[in-house]
Amino acid sequence: xxxxxxxxxxxxxxxxxxxxxxxxxxxxxxxxxxxxxxxxxxxxxxxxxxxxxxxxxxxxxxxxxxxxxxxxxxxxxxxxxxxxxxxxxxxxxxxxxxxxxxxxxxxxxxxxxxxxxxxxxxxxxxxxxxxxxxxxxxxxxxxxxxxxxxxxxxxxxxxxxxxxxxxxxxxxxxxxxxxxxxxxxxxxxxxxxxxxxxxxxxxxxxxxxxxxxxxxxxxxxxxxxxxxxxxxxxxxxxxxxxxxxxxxxxxxxxxxxxxxxxxxxxxxxxxxxxxxxxxxxxxxxxxxxxxxxxxxxxxxxxxxxxxxxxxxxxxxxxxxxxxxxxxxxxxxxxxxxxxxxxxxxxxxxxxxxxxxxxxxxxxxxxxxxxxxxxxxxxxxxxxxxxxxxxxxxxxxxxxxxxxxxxxxxxxxxxxxxxxxxxxxxxxxxxxxxx
Amino acid sequence: xxxxxxxxxxxxxxxxxxxxxxxxxxxxxxxxxxxxxxxxxxxxxxxxxxxxxxxxxxxxxxxxxxxxxxxxxxxxxxxxxxxxxxxxxxxxxxxxxxxxxxxxxxxxxxxxxxxxxxxxxxxxxxxxxxxxxxxxxxxxxxxxxxxxxxxxxxxxxxxxxxxxxxxxxxxxxxxxxxxxxxxxxxxxxxxxxxxxxxxxxxxxxxxxxxxxxxxxxxxxxxxxxxxxxxxxxxxxxxxxxxxxxxxxxxxxxxxxxxxxxxxxxxxxxxxxxxxxxxxxxxxxxxxxxxxxxxxxxxxxxxxxxxxxxxxxxxxxxxxxxxxxxxxxxxxxxxxxxxxxxxxxxxxxxxxxxxxxxxxxxxxxxxxxxxxxxxxxxxxxxxxxxxxxxxxxxxxxxxxxxxxxxxxxxxxxxxxxxxxxxxxxxxxxxxxxxx
Numbered sequence: 001x002x003x004x005x006x007x008x009x010x011x012x013x014x015x016x017x018x019x020x021x022x023x024x025x026x027x028x029x030x031x032x033x034x035x036x037x038x039x040x041x042x043x044x045x046x047x048x049x050x051x052x053x054x055x056x057x058x059x060x061x062x063x064x065x066x067x068x069x070x071x072x073x074x075x076x077x078x079x080x081x082x083x084x085x086x087x088x089x090x091x092x093x094x095x096x097x098x099x100x101x102x103x104x105x106x107x108x109x110x111x112x113x114x115x116x117x118x119x120x121x122x123x124x125x126x127x128x129x130x131x132x133x134x135x136x137x138x139x140x141x142x143x144x145x146x147x148x149x150x151x152x153x154x155x156x157x158x159x160x161x162x163x164x165x166x167x168x169x170x171x172x173x174x175x176x177x178x179x180x181x182x183x184x185x186x187x188x189x190x191x192x193x194x195x196x197x198x199x200x201x202x203x204x205x206x207x208x209x210x211x212x213x214x215x216x217x218x219x220x221x222x223x224x225x226x227x228x229x230x231x232x233x234x235x236x237x238x239x240x241x242x243x244x245x246x247x248x249x250x251x252x253x254x255x256x257x258x259x260x261x262x263x264x265x266x267x268x269x270x271x272x273x274x275x276x277x278x279x280x281x282x283x284x285x286x287x288x289x290x291x292x293x294x295x296x297x298x299x300x301x302x303x304x305x306x307x308x309x310x311x312x313x314x315x316x317x318x319x320x321x322x323x324x325x326x327x328x329x330x331x332x333x334x335x336x337x338x339x340x341x342x343x344x345x346x347x348x349x350x351x352x353x354x355x356x357x358x359x360x361x362x363x364x365x366x367x368x369x370x371x372x373x374x375x376x377x378x379x380x381x382x383x384x385x386x387x388x389x390x391x392x393x394x395x396x397x398x399x400x401x402x403x404x405x406x407x408x409x410x411x412x413x414x415x416x417x418x419x420x421x422x423x424x425x426x427x428x429x430x431x432x433x434x
Numbered sequence: 435x436x437x438x439x440x441x442x443x444x445x446x447x448x449x450x451x452x453x454x455x456x457x458x459x460x461x462x463x464x465x466x467x468x469x470x471x472x473x474x475x476x477x478x479x480x481x482x483x484x485x486x487x488x489x490x491x492x493x494x495x496x497x498x499x500x501x502x503x504x505x506x507x508x509x510x511x512x513x514x515x516x517x518x519x520x521x522x523x524x525x526x527x528x529x530x531x532x533x534x535x536x537x538x539x540x541x542x543x544x545x546x547x548x549x550x551x552x553x554x555x556x557x558x559x560x561x562x563x564x565x566x567x568x569x570x571x572x573x574x575x576x577x578x579x580x581x582x583x584x585x586x587x588x589x590x591x592x593x594x595x596x597x598x599x600x601x602x603x604x605x606x607x608x609x610x611x612x613x614x615x616x617x618x619x620x621x622x623x624x625x626x627x628x629x630x631x632x633x634x635x636x637x638x639x640x641x642x643x644x645x646x647x648x649x650x651x652x653x654x655x656x657x658x659x660x661x662x663x664x665x666x667x668x669x670x671x672x673x674x675x676x677x678x679x680x681x682x683x684x685x686x687x688x689x690x691x692x693x694x695x696x697x698x699x700x701x702x703x704x705x706x707x708x709x710x711x712x713x714x715x716x717x718x719x720x721x722x723x724x725x726x727x728x729x730x731x732x733x734x735x736x737x738x739x740x741x742x743x744x745x746x747x748x749x750x751x752x753x754x755x756x757x758x759x760x761x762x763x764x765x766x767x768x769x770x771x772x773x774x775x776x777x778x779x780x781x782x783x784x785x786x787x788x789x790x791x792x793x794x795x796x797x798x799x800x801x802x803x804x805x806x807x808x809x810x811x812x813x814x815x816x817x818x819x820x821x822x823x824x825x826x827x828x829x830x831x832x833x834x835x836x837x838x839x840x841x842x843x844x845x846x847x848x849x850x851x852x853x854x855x856x857x858x859x860x861x862x863x864x865x866x867x868x
Contacts, residue, residue: 021580021722031647032579114763124763127577133723135577141765143561143569145466146455146743153865212774213465213766220776233789233860236831240815242787247865256777265787265833265864271705271729272867281727283867288455289567289730289740291867293715295705296726306723309580318760326752329548329558331575332647340646342654343690353676353699355667381674397670399699426667430699431587431681433706433717433725 004316007041007071009062010078011048017301018308031336033313041065066091076100092116099311101128107202107218125311130203131280133303134296140210147286149211151251154282156203158298159187159194160246165276196225197261204248224262243273346406351430354398357422360387364420375411377403438750441475441505443496444512445482451735452742465770467750475499500525510534526550533745535562541636541652559745564637565714567737568730574644581720583645585685588716590637592732593621593628594680599710630659631695638682658696677707780840785864788832791856794821798854809845811837
């Protein structure tokens with residue numbers, strides 16, 4: 001089958017990430033989509049260096065891309081309102097499917113865009129508009145289609161969460177952290193959009209429509225920012241067992257739906273209270289499924305590109321006819337499965353927790369450390385417990401860095417054969433999740 | 435359009451939940467799917483009371499359901515291996531799409547089932563086979579199609595996680611908690627399947643195939659249970675800042691893939707370490723998206739039914755031709771959006787954190803408590819800070835139960851007009867996430 005031609009408009013942070021991901025993972029993506037996906041056109045007003053643009057038609061006029069008969073899917077990554085709207089409408093008029101990461105555009109003009117797309121029979125995909133790389137739109141739209149959704153609550157602005165996390169962890173003041181966030185590039189020079197909750201309100205508007213089946217109503221979202229939160233409140237909340245997070249909340253009530261963005265105290269035992277830094281997370285509660293949570297990077301070049309590319313693959317699958325349009329059972333096309341081997345457990349790598357009973361004698365620890373050192377096993381932490389009776393046996397607990405299982409097993413054999421150790425060594429693997 | 439007929443085989447925990455959800459949420463589901471979905475046939479060997487079976491053809495022969503020309507989608511919920519395999523193969527032979535929650539069947543016979551389905555042009559959907567209500571298969575299969583997936587790690591057996599959580603929280607012994615889990619119905623009379631990791635290995639096998647594009651290879655999963663974990667190890671791990679969880683891990687390495695199920699220490703700051711009781715969670719790390727996490731109920735009647743019904747809706751959407759088969763932009767069909775109103779902020783409900791500066795005088799707290807009492811506002815917690823100078827002003831912090839915002843605002847007005855309070859009351863909402 002001939003490749004699908006993608007035209008990207010806007011080669012900023014997300015556009016650049018999308019181009020890079022489509023090139024780097026071209027093979028993996030094609031094995032999943034059943035077709036090659038090519039970036040054939042790029043529209044950017046100012047030429048950007050540093051990208052591999054071989055074979056790509058670059059135009060300074062983004063509308064040229066939207067109208068070009070060779071483009072199958074238009075990816076709108078210019079951001080903003082008016083021009084983006086005109087671009088997307090032009091693409092729809094010309095029968096293109098559209099993928100966009102533009103939350104402002106969807107929240108404020110989604111109803112008219114969807115109506116135009118419906119009329120033309122094209123798709124508008126916008127997973128990247130909410131919570132970056134987390135496939136939250138897909139989860140709610142397709143994963144919970146059996147549920148009446150009761151409520152959802154999310155940390156959906158990374159800048160705000162970064163500021164509140166720093167205020168709590170380091171006792172810093174709001175203004176001070178905001179300045180750093182601006183220097184790090186998390187917050188814009190005009191931070192209103194993030195810290196006053198407008199960005200979160202746009203995302204909440206989109207999520208609530210999908211959850212409850214209501215039209216997009218951005219102007220009905222109650223929106224309050226975090227600039228009033230003081231260090232005092234952060235500390236008192238902590239004393240009460242709570243943390244302050246900036247949440248977007250949509251809740252079904254008798255008589256209507258609550259849509260609100262504001263700071264909120266959440267009990268520290270809740271997973272959502274433990275989502276820190278620039279990370280995003282959304283809880284969704286359905287009447288059948290109960291409480292669920294989705295966590296990941298809510299912004300950034302490649303996390304957002306991850307969602308853009310997933311949308312492109314969805315569109316590409318839908319372009320195929322009948323049964324070829326289906327998602328393959330194992331994600332990849334059946335004739336494209338790989339025969340990469342599964343490693344035997346000896347060849348796997350972990351950290352290790354070791355517990356052993358040793359004689360309370362001088363030199364025991366040295367012998368054990370020597371055995372580990374000979375196998376290149378680094379010790380991360382040690383606990384040695386007091387003996388019950390002097391000179392009796394003591395528990396020695398070691399935590400090691402990552403090492404091949406077979407090396408660890410041969411070290412354990414050597415430790416167990418020492419005169420100064422008792423019985424078997426208890427071995428539990430440690431996952432650093434990195 | 436005429437309704438889609440669903441035949442359910444097996445009316446146990448998950449089958450009963452599926453029937454209940456399809457009936458209770460019929461309207462919501464139809465608004466999403468674009469067609470009514472009816473349970474037209476049920477196959478069950480032993481008649482079960484307590485369900486609304488009006489208009490349903492009930493048969494004691496499950497194969498009759500699989501062969502019935504009126505059935506469009508067969509839902510296999512009988513569990514087990516041989517009979518389930520024969521049932522699914524019969525349904526495929528008769529051109530039915532199949533939805534199943536049977537992880538054992540997919541892990542051990544998926545390759546042949548998918549091949550047969552591919553030949554016949556029917557779909558096999560199995561979201562409910564892994565992590566119950568969490569749409570983790572959809573997330574990996576469709577949400578991350580732009581990524582090279584590096585690794586995934588999950589708590590994918592609720593019984594095992596319940597046992598480890600109780601051992602840690604209450605200092606109980608493994609055997610003791612296992613007995614309780616059996617009494618609560620979490621663990622089977624023969625608990626091997628759960629505590630020795632076979633159930634988790636089946637799920638890991640499925641997830642890894644979807645993540646890496648490799649055939650299902652259940653017999654290559656290294657599998658170790660939790661029955662060796664002692665109270666001692668749980669405590670020492672805690673001292674080191676770690677928690678012991680039973681994990682399924684799939685990791686891409688040079689030269690091959692690691693597939694292993696075993697207990698593992700995870701640092702307590704990781705979200706995964708804070709997933710407790712019978713809940714499940716899966717972390718997925720993609721090269722573009724970075725680390726992500728999905729959390730929810732991994733088993734149980736309606737959480738699992740949630741995934742079964744989502745699969746049915748996916749199948750139903752794919753039955754429609756061309757553009758009608760697409761997932762609607764806002765999840766619900768464009769002509770089925772609801773005009774339910776968005777509540778003004780005055781009509782929303784929250785708990786509240788209030789901070790106020792009050793004079794350090796007798797009777798101040800009584801006045802404030804009286805104002806709150808008159809508005810039916812219950813106090814959940816109070817902190818009163820020592821004054822800097824005797825008789826000066828002190829900070830008073832209150833946490834309230836849920837109340838209407840307008841009631842809270844009028845109470846705040848009354849508090850602010852007291853002679854004994856200073857300036858404005860700081861109000862932050864509290865979300866109990868229930």
